[in-house]
Amino acid sequence: MPSNLIDAPDCPLSCQALLTSACALILLASAVLEPHRAMAQSNPPAAVTDSLGDYAYSPSKGPRDRVVHYLKSNLDGSKRLVLSAHFAEPLKLEVLKVEHDGQSLALVSAVLDPATLTESSMQSFNALESGTPRLQMILKSDAGSRRLVAHVAKAEMPVAVPHLPAHIYNFDLMGFNATLPHLKDPRSDFEVGIVDPDFEFLAKRFKPDGGVQEGGFVYKGKATFRFVGEEKKNDVACLKYEVGGPAFGGIKGTLWINAQDRLIERFEHAVPDNPEWQSLRLVRLSSRAMDAAGWRDFKDATVKRAKALQD
Numbered sequence: 001m002p003s004n005l006i007d008a009p010d011c012p013l014s015c016q017a018l019l020t021s022a023c024a025l026i027l028l029a030s031a032v033l034e035p036h037r038a039m040a041q042s043n044p045p046a047a048v049t050d051s052l053g054d055y056a057y058s059p060s061k062g063p064r065d066r067v068v069h070y071l072k073s074n075l076d077g078s079k080r081l082v083l084s085a086h087f088a089e090p091l092k093l094e095v096l097k098v099e100h101d102g103q104s105l106a107l108v109s110a111v112l113d114p115a116t117l118t119e120s121s122m123q124s125f126n127a128l129e130s131g132t133p134r135l136q137m138i139l140k141s142d143a144g145s146r147r148l149v150a151h152v153a154k155a156e157m158p159v160a161v162p163h164l165p166a167h168i169y170n171f172d173l174m175g176f177n178a179t180l181p182h183l184k185d186p187r188s189d190f191e192v193g194i195v196d197p198d199f200e201f202l203a204k205r206f207k208p209d210g211g212v213q214e215g216g217f218v219y220k221g222k223a224t225f226r227f228v229g230e231e232k233k234n235d236v237a238c239l240k241y242e243v244g245g246p247a248f249g250g251i252k253g254t255l256w257i258n259a260q261d262r263l264i265e266r267f268e269h270a271v272p273d274n275p276e277w278q279s280l281r282l283v284r285l286s287s288r289a290m291d292a293a294g295w296r297d298f299k300d301a302t303v304k305r306a307k308a309l310q311d
Helices: 023-033 035-041 174-182 199-204 292-310
Strands: 066-073 081-089 092-099 104-113 118-126 134-141 147-152 155-160 166-168 190-197 217-233 236-244 253-258 264-269 280-289
Touching: 066 292, 081 174, 081 292, 092 174, 092 292, 104 174, 104 292, 118 166, 155 217, 166 174, 190 199, 217 253, 236 264
Parallel strands: 166 190
Antiparallel strands: 066 081, 066 280, 081 092, 092 104, 104 118, 118 134, 134 147, 147 155, 190 217, 217 236, 236 253, 253 264, 264 280
């Protein structure tokens, strides 16, 4: 059973699937009973930084009324699903995920703040194939602060975001994808912050019956993108980057951006964005114009096909 919140087409929301967050209470008790020990073991807060100067957002840039299809898998090609990202506007998108030969469906909607180029609002649903989508998570930015708050069941899981822009890796880098056309100089190095669910916390300590629960979502650190040069992938002109940084524990990966539309053409990394995978590969399959009505029809047809496969 998938244990993540955003990318789990076949996982209904349940106490067992989400179990998360006595950790903050334990730390608080430790600080009260043994303050010197707790202070000695605590990590200093990350410095507040940003690289927003590397971007110049314009509504005229980026995809609009366009769908881009990707194949997600492990690096060896195993555990594949099709991911279709529809951009209604440059910073407003929905992602439909189709797994298990079309039988399991999930949908994530997201809006990015043009001031911070960070996901400011998200909703995640699974079990679309049942005819009654299940809400898994709502994520919102905390107005006036560098915080995101994930709402799961009756619980709230806040996370501080020291570096902007920041993106959720478990969203298959699709929020990050939306910002790439707005880089001032795509042939320069850049960095972003990475936020993600703590899957161990969710599996073992989460309490869906309510309350503020620190630790369910965490800031992983900065991801760095070092421009390597121009390269063709499957005869498509691309800009190539080496991916690394604290967010990935120093492990290197590779990103290729389509040189024409500046969206992800391919991404490969040994660090998975979901514990059900061992690594992460995204490969663009195709893209085409699609307005809101066309996207609605596409989703409806995908759900209808999934229902038929289950009959």
